[in-house]
Amino acid sequence: MKISFAEPAVPKSGTxxxxxxxxxxxxxxxxxxxxxxxxxxxxxxxxxxxxGGKDDILDLLAPxxxxxxxxxxxxxxxxxxFDAGRAEILGGNLCARLNSAGxxxxxxxxxxxxxxxxxxxxAAAHLGTxxxxxxxxxxxxxxKEKPGKKATLASLTVMVKGASKARKAFVPLxxxxxxxxxxxxxxxxxxxxxxxxTFAKAAKGLEKIGVSVEVLTEPAMKRLxxxxxxxxxxxxxxxxxxxxxxWRGGAKDAKPIAFVGKGVTFDxxxxxxxxxxxxxxxxxxxGGAGVVLGLMKALAGRKAKVNxxxxxxxxxxxxxxxxxxxxxxxxxxxxxxxxVLNTDAEGRLVLADALWYCQDRFxxxxxxxxxxxxxxxxxxxxxxxAGLFSNNDQLxxxxxxxxxxxxxKLWRMPLADGYDKQIDTAAAxxxxxxxxxxxxxxxxxxxxxxxxxxxWAHLDIAAVTWSKxxxxxxxxxxxxxxxxxxxxxIAAHYEK
Numbered sequence: 001m002k003i004s005f006a007e008p009a010v011p012k013s014g015t016x017x018x019x020x021x022x023x024x025x026x027x028x029x030x031x032x033x034x035x036x037x038x039x040x041x042x043x044x045x046x047x048x049x050x051x052g053g054k055d056d057i058l059d060l061l062a063p064x065x066x067x068x069x070x071x072x073x074x075x076x077x078x079x080x081x082f083d084a085g086r087a088e089i090l091g092g093n094l095c096a097r098l099n100s101a102g103x104x105x106x107x108x109x110x111x112x113x114x115x116x117x118x119x120x121x122x123a124a125a126h127l128g129t130x131x132x133x134x135x136x137x138x139x140x141x142x143x144k145e146k147p148g149k150k151a152t153l154a155s156l157t158v159m160v161k162g163a164s165k166a167r168k169a170f171v172p173l174x175x176x177x178x179x180x181x182x183x184x185x186x187x188x189x190x191x192x193x194x195x196x197x198t199f200a201k202a203a204k205g206l207e208k209i210g211v212s213v214e215v216l217t218e219p220a221m222k223r224l225x226x227x228x229x230x231x232x233x234x235x236x237x238x239x240x241x242x243x244x245x246x247w248r249g250g251a252k253d254a255k256p257i258a259f260v261g262k263g264v265t266f267d268x269x270x271x272x273x274x275x276x277x278x279x280x281x282x283x284x285x286x287g288g289a290g291v292v293l294g295l296m297k298a299l300a301g302r303k304a305k306v307n308x309x310x311x312x313x314x315x316x317x318x319x320x321x322x323x324x325x326x327x328x329x330x331x332x333x334x335x336x337x338x339x340v341l342n343t344d345a346e347g348r349l350v351l352a353d354a355l356w357y358c359q360d361r362f363x364x365x366x367x368x369x370x371x372x373x374x375x376x377x378x379x380x381x382x383x384x385x386a387g388l389f390s391n392n393d394q395l396x397x398x399x400x401x402x403x404x405x406x407x408x409k410l411w412r413m414p415l416a417d418g419y420d421k422q423i424d425t426a427a428a429x430x431x432x433x434x435x436x437x438x439x440x441x442x443x444x445x446x447x448x449x450x451x452x453x454x455x456w457a458h459l460d461i462a463a464v465t466w467s468k469x470x471x472x473x474x475x476x477x478x479x480x481x482x483x484x485x486x487x488x489x490i491a492a493h494y495e496k
Contacts, residue, residue, distance in 0.1 A: 027112025091130025179298030233315030235323025262371035263289030270343030287465035288370035376439030
């Protein structure tokens with residue numbers, strides 16, 4: 001969908017969207033339009049439940065005398081609470097409503113935001129971003145479309161005083177949206193299309209926008225001693241890979257910040273096989289790696305002034321005659337040994353070698369890993385928050401604040417010696433499961449053994465990587481949760 005910006009004016013045709021504050025108070029532009037239309041907007045509000053609330057939308061046929069086909073009223077809610085997030089939700093809701101009505105092109109006039117937490121120019125850019133994010137569709141495999149389900153909205157013009165400034169503010173937001181779309185694309189792909197090899201190929205595509213991309217093959221990882229990652233993928237016909245992406249936008253001598261993603265492109269559970277019901281969802285067990293891939297595209301796209309490392313640890317966990325068995329002991333790149341008691345606790349094995357490799361090679365200022373790691377975090381937090389674990393209070397606080405700012409919320413979970421003891425075992429340095437109690441915590445304790453003293457945070461995104469329903473700026477499916485959070489985190493604290 002094309003998003004454009006222009007100065008406020010009544011268009012000569014099509015659909016026009018105007019706004020009202022809570023309490024049925026029309027904005028200045030809407031009030032002037034209402035006057036020229038003989039009070040049609042006010043009569044429409046009075047004859048409906050529309051109050052100007054933050055999620056209110058009212059469709060009206062354009063009255064005689066106007067060349068417009070339709071007028072849509074949207075509610076701004078309490079303007080004192082209106083911010084970037086509300087602007088994006090407004091754009092997303094509007095996109096969905098216009099598509100459901102079969103509208104092909106529309107214009108919205110954004111005004112009357114005096115007293116809001118954001119100025120009208122920036123609000124316009126975020127409104128356009130929200131509409132664009134909601135317009136995403138993963139429909140490449142559909143050969144037929146149900147009646148009324150096909151997206152029709154091809155263009156949205158956002159009118160605001162200072163349109164040129166809004167257009168400029170929209171540019172970096174577009175880069176972030178492109179990163180989100182890449183993440184949604186790879187997470188949505190079926191596992192017969194997306195595997196470690198094809199994921200790595202997609203990552204190589206970032207080279208044309210300035211990202212340096214290396215792909216470590218199985219022989220290279222074997223030479224490095226990555227027995228944990230290789231063990232996960234040894235039962236699959238698709239060989240494992242590690243993708244190392246670098247964006248150098250900061251000072252030459254500045255330490256990088258690093259992001260590591262779990263990339264299990266399909267997780268059957270291996271020999272400890274999962275139940276059949278719902279196993280199809282395990283195509284998105286590479287959601288963490290997908291976010292890291294999209295984040296690197298977003299940073300490069302908006303020319304972020306930071307040095308960033310992105311690592312995608314890729315494997316397919318399959319049962320076969322060559323698959324890893326319960327009871328096997330593997331040696332990680334760190335030299336530490338792991339007794340694999342459950343082959344379905346594979347994500348922590350993949351991340352163990354990736355985290356060690358990252359801190360050993362790049363000596364980053366900090367590391368953040370993202371993983372659809374445990375079902376336990378879903379039981380603990382539902383789908384409203386992702387789990388946050390960290391060995392550094394400042395890092396945890398900054399991540400939580402960044403997530404709150406963009407609507408990707410984190411809830412900090414504990415790390416403690418008592419939980420760490422649950423993964424001790426007599427046969428090796430550690431085991432890969434800690435029992436039913438505190439399952440997401442013992443998984444994080446396992447990862448902590450591979451970060452040394454590097455400032456580190458682990459985001460367990462198992463509950464928030466996929467949405468089963470449409471949300472204002474996220475259509476049903478892959479959410480790309482974590483990308484905007486991390487981009488905001490970087491922009492707020494690490495760009496100079």
